Amino acid sequence: MMKIGVLGYGRAGKAVVNVLSSDPRFELRWVMRGRAATATPLEGLEQALLVGLEGLDLEQWFDQHPVDAVVDFSQADAVYRYGELLRERGIMLVSAISAYSPEHLEYLRQMGQDTRVMSSPNITLGINFLLLAAKMLREIAPFADVEVIEQHFRDKPEVSGTARKIAETLHLEDDRITSLRLGGIVGHHEVVFGFPHQTVRLVHDSIRREAFGTGAAFALEELARCDKGFYSFDDLLMQKIRHQLLNMGG
Numbered sequence: 246m247m248k249i250g251v252l253g254y255g256r257a258g259k260a261v262v263n264v265l266s267s268d269p270r271f272e273l274r275w276v277m278r279g280r281a282a283t284a285t286p287l288e289g290l291e292q293a294l295l296v297g298l299e300g301l302d303l304e305q306w307f308d309q310h311p312v313d314a315v316v317d318f319s320q321a322d323a324v325y326r327y328g329e330l331l332r333e334r335g336i337m338l339v340s341a342i343s344a345y346s347p348e349h350l351e352y353l354r355q356m357g358q359d360t361r362v363m364s365s366p367n368i369t370l371g372i373n374f375l376l377l378a379a380k381m382l383r384e385i386a387p388f389a390d391v392e393v394i395e396q397h398f399r400d401k402p403e404v405s406g407t408a409r410k411i412a413e414t415l416h417l418e419d420d421r422i423t424s425l426r427l428g429g430i431v432g433h434h435e436v437v438f439g440f441p442h443q444t445v446r447l448v449h450d451s452i453r454r455e456a457f458g459t460g461a462a463f464a465l466e467e468l469a470r471c472d473k474g475f476y477s478f479d480d481l482l483m484q485k486i487r488h489q490l491l492n493m494g495g
């Protein structure tokens with residue numbers, strides 16, 4: 246059973262903890278939040294501890310509470326605090342942080358020299374399938390007009406990392422992204438292809454944040470099959486598809 250630690254216990258982290266703690270493939274050992282908090286059993290999940298990063302001796306924590314993998318739903322700079330500890334110990338990292346800078350991403354790639362790292366601004370199977378479909382249509386019909394729409398809960402500060410990845414994949418400028426902030430929307434992404442006589446819309450909705458938990462579980466299982474390196478979610482998706490095709494081949 247894979248021992249895991251989760252960073253971040255906010256909107257997404259809470260849902261991800263619920264999913265991973267009830268998955269028999271994993272043993273949730275601890276959850277870490279940012280603000281100072283003495284280690285206490287997680288309510289309803291007594292086998293796991295909730296602890297605060299502030300004021301914590303992180304090296305001692307990892308020594309006393311070893312894990313095989315860390316799942317990050319906290320914030321971009323957190324990786325600079327724990328990255329070297331994961332490299333030294335060869336602990337896998339599944340990072341779902343959506344707003345990494347190029348510098349963060351370069352650091353994550355360097356971590357891949359010593360351990361297995363997966364970073365994805367959207368860790369749902371659905372979005373990564375939509376990305377593959379959108380990329381195919383863009384290559385078939387480069388003449389079509391294309392726009393990206395993303396909708397999230399009212400307090401989300403930045404343009405979604407998913408929308409930016411979609412725009413980058415389709416060779417669009419970021420000004421082709423329309424962002425709406427409404428109520429409690431978990432995550433809506435839409436790619437609209439405008440042809441002269443027809444319109445194609447590729448749409449994905451994250452209905453509940455548990456979708457990110459099932460995506461994290463998929464990523465953990467697939468990343469465990471990889472060698473050291475830096476991977477995207479679609480790298481793992483393609484690995485899974487190849488693995489299935491080989492098995493079908495007998």
Ligand SMILES: NC(=O)C1=CN([C@@H]2O[C@H](COP(=O)(O)OP(=O)(O)OC[C@H]3O[C@@H](n4cnc5c(N)ncnc54)[C@H](OP(=O)(O)O)[C@@H]3O)[C@@H](O)[C@H]2O)C=CC1
Nearest residue numbers: 253254255256257278279280318319323341343366367368
């Ligand atoms: N890839 C994907 O599919 C998804 C990505 N995300 C991303 O996950 C991140 C979190 O989103 P959300 O849950 O809405 O944010 P919240 O603000 O609700 O939660 C952030 C959590 O991270 C904790 N935290 C902050 N800094 C640290 C740190 N250095 N170490 C450990 N924990 C820390 C906070 O603790 P405290 O409250 O104590 O400060 C809080 O528990 C965002 O980047 C978001 O874009 C979200 C959903 C899906």
Ligand SMILES: O=C(O)C1=N[C@H](C(=O)O)C[C@H](O)C1
Nearest residue numbers: 343366367405406407408432
């Ligand atoms: O902040 C969120 O919640 C989400 N962020 C990700 C993003 O910025 O793309 C993914 C998902 O849509 C939810």
